[in-house]
Amino acid sequence: MRKVFGPLAALTGLMFVASPFIVARAPFESSMGIVSKIFYFHVPSWFAMFTAIAICGGASLIHLFRNNPRADRIAEAAGEIAVVFGLMGLVTGPLWGRKAWGVWWIWDAKLTIALLLEMTFISGIMVRKYGGPGSDKLAAAVGIFGLAVTPFVYEAVNIWRTIHPLTSVVPTLPQRMAVPFWFCVTAYMLLLVVLLMLRVNLGKRQAALDELYLAYED
Amino acid sequence: MFFRTAWLVLKKDAAIEAKSWEVLTTTLFFAVSCVLIFAFAFVKEGRAVEDAAAGILWIAIAFSGTLALGRTFERERYSETLRALLLAPAPRAALYVGKLLGMLALLGLAELLLVPLIALLFQATLFARPLLLVALLAGGTIGFCAVGTLFAAMLVRARSRDVLLPILLYPIIIPVIIAGVRGTTALLGATPDEPTAIMWIGVLGAFDVVFVTLSLWTFEPLMTE
Amino acid sequence: MSLRRLLIALTSFVLLSGPAFALQPPKGQSEFVPVDTVPLADQLPAAPLLITAYAFVWAATLVYVWSIWRRMNKVEADMRTLAQKIPHR
Numbered sequence: 001m002r003k004v005f006g007p008l009a010a011l012t013g014l015m016f017v018a019s020p021f022i023v024a025r026a027p028f029e030s031s032m033g034i035v036s037k038i039f040y041f042h043v044p045s046w047f048a049m050f051t052a053i054a055i056c057g058g059a060s061l062i063h064l065f066r067n068n069p070r071a072d073r074i075a076e077a078a079g080e081i082a083v084v085f086g087l088m089g090l091v092t093g094p095l096w097g098r099k100a101w102g103v104w105w106i107w108d109a110k111l112t113i114a115l116l117l118e119m120t121f122i123s124g125i126m127v128r129k130y131g132g133p134g135s136d137k138l139a140a141a142v143g144i145f146g147l148a149v150t151p152f153v154y155e156a157v158n159i160w161r162t163i164h165p166l167t168s169v170v171p172t173l174p175q176r177m178a179v180p181f182w183f184c185v186t187a188y189m190l191l192l193v194v195l196l197m198l199r200v201n202l203g204k205r206q207a208a209l210d211e212l213y214l215a216y217e218d
Numbered sequence: 219m220f221f222r223t224a225w226l227v228l229k230k231d232a233a234i235e236a237k238s239w240e241v242l243t244t245t246l247f248f249a250v251s252c253v254l255i256f257a258f259a260f261v262k263e264g265r266a267v268e269d270a271a272a273g274i275l276w277i278a279i280a281f282s283g284t285l286a287l288g289r290t291f292e293r294e295r296y297s298e299t300l301r302a303l304l305l306a307p308a309p310r311a312a313l314y315v316g317k318l319l320g321m322l323a324l325l326g327l328a329e330l331l332l333v334p335l336i337a338l339l340f341q342a343t344l345f346a347r348p349l350l351l352v353a354l355l356a357g358g359t360i361g362f363c364a365v366g367t368l369f370a371a372m373l374v375r376a377r378s379r380d381v382l383l384p385i386l387l388y389p390i391i392i393p394v395i396i397a398g399v400r401g402t403t404a405l406l407g408a409t410p411d412e413p414t415a416i417m418w419i420g421v422l423g424a425f426d427v428v429f430v431t432l433s434l435w436t437f438e439p440l441m442t443e
Numbered sequence: 444m445s446l447r448r449l450l451i452a453l454t455s456f457v458l459l460s461g462p463a464f465a466l467q468p469p470k471g472q473s474e475f476v477p478v479d480t481v482p483l484a485d486q487l488p489a490a491p492l493l494i495t496a497y498a499f500v501w502a503a504t505l506v507y508v509w510s511i512w513r514r515m516n517k518v519e520a521d522m523r524t525l526a527q528k529i530p531h532r
Binding site: 016019020026034035036037038039041042045080081084087088091092095096098099172173174176177191195198199201202205206208209212213215216 | 473474475477489490492493495496497499500501503504507508511514515518519521522525526528529
């Protein structure tokens with residue numbers, strides 16, 4: 001593991017511990033009150049998930065066309081981490097929605113496709129586990145197709161009728177809300193990097209173990 | 219060479235199918251029983267719930283399509299013909315296109331049966347704008363078959379392939395189902411909502427272009443193991 | 444060959460997105476409007492939701508890190524047993 005891991009992990013932990021204090025000082029949103037502060041934990045989760053999906057898709061492309069085991073390990077790690085951040089988004093979202101809209105879940109565009117993206121990457125994990133030999137290529141295909149479906153998620157709210165706030169909310173955030181928001185985004189991105197390093201390291205050790213087994217059998 | 223290969227693959231599959239009509243008849247029968255199950259699930263006081271028709275149509279297409287995909291490639295796996303095809307000096311993408319065309323023909327026949335059946339059973343005015351409906355069905359079927367053919371082919375040699383196909387396929391093609399259902403619902407209203415339907419056809423078209431291209435591109439490395 | 448296909452795909456995508464944007468649905472919120480105080484009635488019931496959200500983020504992270512740690516231990520244990528076996532052959 002790289003030397004930078006320790007300091008990065010410490011910094012991430014600190015940022016997450018500090019985040020409630022920073023978020024508490026941000027102003028409330030006029031139509032939603034205190035529950036709107038979930039925004040600072042909900043949207044960065046999705047940013048992190050989309051980043052993880054992009055990494056997974058890119059690494060999957062490289063592995064599929066160039067047979068690169070390192071890319072395969074990165075794709076595997078990023079796929080799992082995308083599921084973790086997606087789960088955060090899918091839990092914080094309804095907690096917010098319950099108060100803001102009165103219901104835990106509605107079948108509007110963004111929620112629906114967000115759920116199906118989560119399921120896509122869970123299916124990627126399942127194919128690695130149950131697909132037998134050669135499943136790394138199958139999982140790579142899932143990663144690539146998952147990435148290709150993602151733009152439909154992002155544009156969905158701009159095309160379909162929905163009560164979900166538009167994607168134009170983030171660029172137009174006023175200063176006092178933008179600072180805590182981008183602080184949280186940074187914290188989540190650091191968390192993504194830290195988790196990736198951990199998980200890729202596990203993948204490397206597993207590959208080393210497989211090599212040992214092969215050597216043993218010779 | 220490319221289209222000739224695809225055409226040959228299609229002819230081969232059609233010839234094999236014509237011997238027993240096994241996949242076609244079982245797919246059609248399954249599609250009809252799907253419709254019946256959903257009909258009974260959504261009926262209140264003898265009449266079907268409003269707007270159920272659109273959803274039932276597309277669910278029947280998705281379920282019977284998945285079954286047909288599994289059966290078609292199971293046949294290839296059983297006779298090891300897929301390996302023979304891959305060994306042939308033909309462009310791999312052409313094999314994919316040939317298989318895709320075969321699936322499209324199969325599902326097209328299923329839809330030819332399903333649409334009048336659903337219009338009849340649910341008093342759904344599906345034929346109010348036939349051209350738009352055909353465009354919707356074509357767009358949706360192409361999208362479904364494009365991804366389905368690729369996944370079914372790549373899973374042929376995997377373990378647990380029967381259950382993995384729906385697990386991998388459904389999340390990816392849900393946008394197709396959503397677009398298809400919303401477009402069909404728009405056509406089913408008292409006055410068919412043409413602009414909405416056309417918008418959804420556009421979305422399906424975009425999906426098809428992206429995913430047929432992606433499938434053509436990734437077919438070769440996925441089938442090489 | 445695949446670059447040509449990619450270009451065709453991108454061009455078609457751009458051209459076909461026109462109809463997709465033709466219809467203008469009623470817009471959701473497009474901006475957040477900040478305020479400093481909120482009527483008391485709105486404050487308390489929502490706090491548990493916010494706290495749960497924050498707690499869940501921590502919980503998910505810790506569970507995942509623990510799962511990595513558990514798998515790593517298993518791999519290390521397997522490596523040790525295997526390393527012991529090899530010199531004995």
